[in-house]
Amino acid sequence: MTPLLENLDYAATVVLLLIGLWTVLADSNLLKKLMGLNIMETAVFAFIVTSGMIEGGAAPILGPDAAPPFMAPIPHALVLTGIVVAVSTTALALALLLRVHREFGTLEIDELRKRW
Amino acid sequence: MNPRLAAAFVTGLAVPMLAAMAALPRHGSPDQPIHTHVAREYIESGPETGNLVTAILLDYRGMDTFGEVVVIFVGLVAVLVLARHREPALPAASPSPIVAFIVRLVTPFIALFGFHVILSGLEVPGGGLQGAAILGGLVILNGFVFGPQHARSLLPGRLLPWLQGAGPLAFLAAGIVGGIATGFALGYPTHLPLLHEAMLMGVELGIGIGGALIFSRLYLALEDA
Amino acid sequence: MSELFDVVLLTLLILTALAVARARDLAAAAILFAAYSLMLCLLWLHRGAPDVALTEAAVGAGVTTLLFLVVIARTSR
Secondary structure (H helix, E strand, O other): OHHHHHOHHHHHHHHHHHHHHHHHHHOOEHHHHHHHHHHHHHHHHHHHHHHOOEOOOEOOEEOOOOOOOEOOHHHHHHHHHHHHHHHHHHHHHHHHHHHHHHHHOOOEHHHHHHOO | OOHHHHHHHHHHHHHHHHHHHHHOOOOEOOOOHHHHOHHHHHHHHOOOOEEHHHHHHHHHOHHHHHHHHHHHHHHHHHHHHHOOOOOOOOOOOOOOHHHHHHHHHHHHHHHHHHHHHHHOOOOOOOOHHHHHHHHHHHHHHHHHHHOHHHHHHHOOOOOHHHHHOHHHHHHHHHHHHHHHHHOOOOOOOOOOHHHHHHHHHHHHHHHHHHHHHHHHHHHHHHHHO | OHHHHHHHHHHHHHHHHHHHHHOOOHHHHHHHHHHHHHHHHHHHHHOOOHHHHHHHHHHHHHHHHHHHHHHHHHHOO
């Protein structure tokens, strides 16, 4: 159990991912499913940022006052790109949901099955 | 899916995932592979001052950021296609006077901060993507409080189609200029400091303004759908 | 001290995520999602990633939440 306790931060991101997955699977509302998907996304981002962390490190901004060790900057750049793409995919999904609502008048998955 | 079944499935999935997390190198220790290869190389031989994250986004992973601005532009196009049907816009509900006053009060300061974040990204935390999110959020906030018509009036009218594509266009321009100056597409001419700086600033402004307008248009498209 | 801060932050993060998952009211879930994003932003600031924290504060608590609220308002009529 000790290795897991040492990697508590990683374990927390797994819990967040699974909470998001549970929302996607179990909730009957499509908007809630989309929120679950967003939680899964942010859990992955949190995992990547956590992996670039270094004990007692400073933010990767160089200058006269900055002293090593620095956090690994590459995961930060990766996540920054990912967050912005995540917004545009969320907006696309929301536009699709608006279309579904206009066609069927509901976003509840049980109701949608009946009117298919 | 039945919530009980889903909970059982998720709990079952937790076991192998947590086991995998326990097997990873201890987090925060400096001898993980992530710190000993590319990251160390970059910190040691990259730029001497300034924000390494911005430098990586624009230079080391420049192609990746180019792809990303293209992706959000394509996302906007897709949303506009889906939301084509226009219904008469709703009249804006009149906001509470307190909310309206606060939003009017903070709007110019947030706009100033957004541009500051875009332009100072090379030195301090910030950059085009962050500034785009701040400015886009500001326009959406105004639309949310005063109605979409007000948000639309905040955007530039005639230049909008071009400015929406400012991110990819700025990258294309920087790629061509860099290609002429260094022989590599998206290469930055470090031997010409002024041109180098101008290219970085141009790309930052393109990402920032283009991204902010794309976020605003995404909101307006959802409002009009 | 720093470890304690980490544990408190991670606990709050998981609690807000659970609150989003459990909320019946959609608007409440969207606001809870904003709170979740701000927790995440604090965590990243603490992890030495100010760039990512800045983006998450503007995107997670601002843009995404407002887009969700717009769609919730338009579909609940």
